[in-house]
Amino acid sequence: MPQATAGSGPRRRTLLAAAALTPLALAGCSSPDPSGSAAHGPQGVPKDALVMVIRHAEKPYAGDLGEDEDGNEDPGSLAGRGRRRAEELHRLFPPAGGSTLPRPAVVFAAGGPSGAGGRPPARCRQTVEPLTTALHIPLRSEFGVGAEEALGRAVLAAKMPVLVCWEHTGVPRLIHALGAHQVLGVPASWPDRYDLVWEFTRRQGRWSFRELAQHLLPGDA
Numbered sequence: 001m002p003q004a005t006a007g008s009g010p011r012r013r014t015l016l017a018a019a020a021l022t023p024l025a026l027a028g029c030s031s032p033d034p035s036g037s038a039a040h041g042p043q044g045v046p047k048d049a050l051v052m053v054i055r056h057a058e059k060p061y062a063g064d065l066g067e068d069e070d071g072n073e074d075p076g077s078l079a080g081r082g083r084r085r086a087e088e089l090h091r092l093f094p095p096a097g098g099s100t101l102p103r104p105a106v107v108f109a110a111g112g113p114s115g116a117g118g119r120p121p122a123r124c125r126q127t128v129e130p131l132t133t134a135l136h137i138p139l140r141s142e143f144g145v146g147a148e149e150a151l152g153r154a155v156l157a158a159k160m161p162v163l164v165c166w167e168h169t170g171v172p173r174l175i176h177a178l179g180a181h182q183v184l185g186v187p188a189s190w191p192d193r194y195d196l197v198w199e200f201t202r203r204q205g206r207w208s209f210r211e212l213a214q215h216l217l218p219g220d221a
Contacts, residue, residue, distance in 0.1 A: 049202040050161040051178060052101060054214075055168045056110075056123040057082030057089075058194050078126050081217065085194065088216040089131045092197070100212060101197065104163035107132050108155060110170070112144020124165040131163075145170045152177025175200070180207040195220040 060079040078086065090096060093103045110124040125141055132139040143151040145167045152174055155162050166174060168190035175181045180200045186209050190196075195214040200207055213221055 045205040046156075046202065048160070048204075049156055049178075049200070050102065051155055051180075051200045052104065052161065052163045053171060053174065053198040053200070054127070054163070054165050055171070055190055055194055055196070056165055057085040057127045059123060077122050082123070082127070082194070085214075085217055086127045086130050089128065089214075090134045091216060092214060093131075093135065101199070102161045103135065104137055104161050105159040106138045106140060107163045107165065108143065108151065108158075109139060109141045109165045110143070110145050110167055111141025112147060124167065128163070128165045148173035149177045152179075171198075178207075180209065183207045183209045185209050185211075193221070 056078070058079045058081045060077075091099065092101050093099050095103075107128050109128050125139075128139065131137065140154070143154065148170050151164070155164060155174075156178065164174065171190045172181070172188065175186060178200060180186065180202075183200070186198075195216065197212045197214060199210050199212060201209075
């Protein structure tokens with residue numbers, strides 16, 4: 001019987017031990033993101049993101065009418081105060097002096113399929129059109145309310161920062177689609193206000209949240 005080479009026994013045991021440890025090491029490298037947001041990003045740690053969410057500006061009170069782009073009375077359009085807010089929205093972003101938020105690279109507004117009367121929803125688009133025109137920012141409105149899962153994927157794939165103007169009832173679904181719904185301090189629903197900005201920031205796979213007041217019009221809190 002051939003003689004074993006000196007030292008071959010310990011060396012074999014070392015190699016076997018290393019092979020047994022390798023799967024554990026690989027599993028540790030691909031552990032799931034504890035924030036729960038990795039499902040909406042690429043493999044590994046998802047890219048950093050900054051997403052700002054606003055509600056459309058003021059709508060007409062019950063029994064009142066807004067105005068469309070042609071000055072015609074339209075219950076689906078913004079009220080006069082909402083129009084004024086839309087015109088002032090650019091003050092929140094550079095190059096406006098005293099701006100408190102980063103300039104968005106792209107803006108999403110609720111649109112999608114036509115609603116009543118054969119027209120797509122107008123208020124979100126009316127809210128951000130003056131901003132996108134003034135700052136020459138692309139406006140995307142291919143997603144309708146109810147398509148928040150697809151919207152969330154598009155937002156996270158877009159160039160950052162992103163601003164989303166949405167119907168308040170769909171905001172919780174959007175936040176869930178982003179993977180930020182479990183962040184401490186995020187309200188369960190949008191409050192009865194038009195003068196807020198919700199800012200979601202993802203760094204190293206973890207989301208954080210802050211709420212800011214716009215302070216654009218007299219009477220804003």
